[in-house]
Amino acid sequence: MERVSSDQFVASGMLPERREDEGPFSWWNEMRPRFFKGFHRCLPALATAGNDLIVEHVIEYRTWREELSRLLTDFDVFLVGVHCDLAEIDRREHERGDRRAGEGRGHVEINGMHTFGPYDYEVNTTNGVSTTLVQSVVTAWRSRGARRALTTF
Incomplete structure (x- = not known):
């Protein structure tokens, strides 16, 4: 991979x-x-x-999701929604130092990035990324059914 x-x-x-x-x-x-x-x-x-x-x-806009759906229609796509508390997004953004202040928050609050359609699986990384969380994604991917979230709006 x-x-x-x-x-x-x-x-x-x-x-x-x-x-x-x-x-x-x-x-x-x-x-x-x-x-x-x-x-x-x-x-x-x-x-x-x-x-x-x-x-x-980060699929920031509905038009991006629609574009990716068209471009990737022939591929097996497993779409994972990664969520995080806004305060933690702000903290990480400040720590990185390579983003405009409020950019991450704006993706969620202004662009509504998690409202464009479903995901095949969702995780919350507010407390970090653990081996257990990663394994949960792998397990969900291995047991996935026919549903393909990227093609659903």
Whole structure:
């Protein structure tokens, strides 16, 4: 299994450093939308080449979920919803230091990211990620039925 995340692409230097609208480019309005369209399109390309993927991704918008549903329709996708208390999201965001203040909270409160449809399995990481929690995801994946949440809205 290969782990893929948009943060890996950013860390590789694929994009210039984040800047606000007053900078030489607009991250939020210009670069970010193009970046995520490309990221979404690379997932079926990697899977088609025979890679089994664990994708770490925040599906921030309903349109992203719809796009991923279309792009990944031919693949066995097991969608895991990862939840966390807002205070802990704020703490982790501050600790990382590479996010705008309130970005994580905004995904939940403003974008409503967990309201776009069901998940195949859900976990809560407020208290961290334990071996037991990881094993619960693996167990759920192994015992999954025909339901595929990514195709359900």
